[in-house]
Amino acid sequence: MKKILKIILFITIFIILAYSGLWFTIMFSLSHSINQKYAGTNLNIEEADNNPNQQYLIKFSKVQPYGFPFKLGISVINWQEESINRVTEFTTPINIGYDLLKQKLFIHFSGEAFGKFKPVQRGFGVRFYNENCILSTKIPLNFKLFEIVRFKKDLFEVINLIEYIKFTSGKTEIFDLVDNQKLYEEDHTILTMLFDKSKYYTSKQDFLDNIPQKLAIYYETEIVQSNLEDRIIPAGLLLYRPAWNNNFKFSGNFLISTSSVHFKDIAKDLTIEVTNAKINSNNFENNINLLYKGKLNDFGNNNIDLLVDSQFKLKPGFIIGSLEFIKKYYDKQTYLFKLSDNKLYKDFNNELSYILNNNKQYNFSIFEDREYNFNLNINLVTELNKLTRAQINALSLYSNASGFNITNETIVNALKDSYSKGTIIINDYSRIIDVLSAYIYGVGDFKDFSEESKEVYGNALKSFLKTISDHPNSSNLIDASIEYVFDLSDLNKAKIGNIDDINKLIPLYYLSLYQAAVKKVQPGENVKEKITELIPNVNQKILEECILDELR
Structure with missing residues (x-):
């Protein structure tokens, strides 16, 4: 019995040592090869190499092995991205590789990065702090994958093995470089994408000529603080995502489908379905379902349907907050476009100012802290140079038993x-x-x-x-x-x-x-x-x- 245990122990140790040796040999060899070819070199990822205004350069100082024992990966040190007017620098390594246990291809970043406007000597820009920003793709480790990697010249076939693409991010903060003011805080973000795999793609061109017929998306985020209005944030490729201007929580499912086979024809037959989309902010709650169907032919004729079913609640302070936002917007337009001499604008602005300055005499609370139901069902049909038919099957807004419903059919006919x-x-x-x-x-x-x-x-x-x-x-x-x-x-x-x-x-x-x-x-x-x-x-x-x- 002891002899058997010794043999098992010896085999185990041998496997571990052999695997470790193989892992380090492969990863150090790969790192050395990448460093020799690309380290310290500006790599242009845009196609317009000869136009400096369209160049987008990436650069790193070196890569080193990462993820032993169950991840085949590299750490990219001092990653930089540069365009004509901005530079993004990552002070924390970016980890790229394949997780053998989770069977995922991943890009992982957690730490600090700086986005700076050129010339960088002026000191304008932002500092990013991000916890566990991960872009991953589920690719099962199977014989098909080995077959593609070993025998196929076009690695694009790996796309057929992708089960989903997922972006997750923990706490994210953005600070101004000048005064260290916190501009933005995000609790988390989750974005998942799955596409139709009914067709097997043999190349990139095959994919472009026969795009997937369905794309399912789940998006969830929580914005804790945002002071990004009117600000441009110099974010890099990994840090970029919609930086919303308001504090809120959102989650929703999206399904995009088409029968078109080319991207350029996608508008000819497009369906967008939004289900159970929930928005919750300091002064507004909304649960919405939406369905858009659009068909367009080569002669310019189209047929569009739009259905919206929404239940929302206005929280206390919503109306005054909205009026203040409108006032701020109009004041900005006055400054930019010199609208103060326009009588219509001046009258509107005066009324808006009066309401805000005397808001206590307007009991807006009667509209707030109550639930509303909004429904919209419309259809638009156009025949080029002949007919336009717009039909509102339902346009309703109700709170309890009070509300309205409008139906309409409008036909503009060149012949009748x-x-x-x-x-x-x-x-x-x-x-x-x-x-x-x-x-x-x-x-x-x-x-x-x-x-x-x-x-x-x-x-x-x-x-x-x-x-x-x-x-x-x-x-x-x-x-x-x-x-x-x-x-x-x-x-x-x-x-x-x-x-x-x-x-x-x-x-x-x-x-x-x-x-x-x-x-x-x-x-x-x-x-x-x-x-x-x-x-x-x-x-x-x-x-x-x-x-x-x-x-x-």
Whole structure:
């Protein structure tokens, strides 16, 4: 028994020593070969070698063996990337190799890197800190792999063995080189890609001529802090990824499919499906499903479908935060494009400033901390120089039982009549108007009106909607339905609800306004003066016509 154990021990030691010797022999030989050919040399990875503006150079000082015993890899020391206006330097080695246990090809980086703008002497740029940034590809270790490596001239065939491509990153931080301010912090990122493997590819050209029909992507990230607005970050190839401007968590599945065989034809038949995409930020939550289908032929005709199903929640502070963002954007446009003399811009900017400076009088919280359901179902068909048909099968926004749904079909026909028709359904319209009136009549000239006057305008709008609806005499005081038809060649032939003459709409609205004001007139008051007080911007001529209509 002891003899058998000694033999087993001897064989084990021999295998370990032989494997170790083979590992170090192969990896040191590979490292030596790479160092001789490439170390300290600028390698241009762009095709336009003769154009210095398009060159992207990589450089390293040396490589050394990495990963013993179960990884066949090298550590790349002092990796650098350089373009015409920036330089990226990695102070920590980048490890590249194949994990025998996990059967993955990998590129791994964990540590510090610097991105600098040229000339680097000025000191502008950023410092990256990254924990376990790994780009890996699952390639099973099997006889097929050995066969490709040993006998095939084109190693591109290895692509057929790839099960998935995955990018993972732990904590990531970006600091400004000038004042060491933290610009960005990311808790983690996961990106996984799987593509259709129904076809076996024999070369790169074969792949380009017969692209995969499906690509599945899973993306997940959590942004803890971001102050990257209006900043350009000199990131390298391994560090580059979308650096979002807002703090949030996101996860979602994407499926891209096509029947086209060439990249250039992918738009001719493209389907993009987003399922269970979740966004969660400090002031917003959203769960969205999306489906896009697009077909385009060589004659310029297309057929596009878009479906969106979204449930979202506005958290406290969302509206004020959004208005502040818009104000900041417009201020920037003013500075860049000198828009301050534009009257339309000036009026909008003044109103926005007023709302932000007096936001306490606007109770935006009524819209926040509540859930909404948004649905969109549209179809667009075009025939070059003949027909365009846009159809909204559903455009709805609801919170509980309150909300609206719009349908529409618009046809622009070069050979026949063109029209636009559909239906607007407003559920719980009276409450919606009550809520919106505080904001509609809280800006512009309305903000100087009395509360009684604002109430008159709100009541008039409710009465007007009910009057023009399909069922003006219905006992249903909650919902309103308005069917509309527009002849695009003659808008005077439009029909809105039960109104078949578009020229009647404005007088009808003023009549509703007049009737709402009359109800506020107390016995003994001068009717005309009181109405003028309640409706300061009323057209006197139309007002007189309304009074005459009432007297008749």
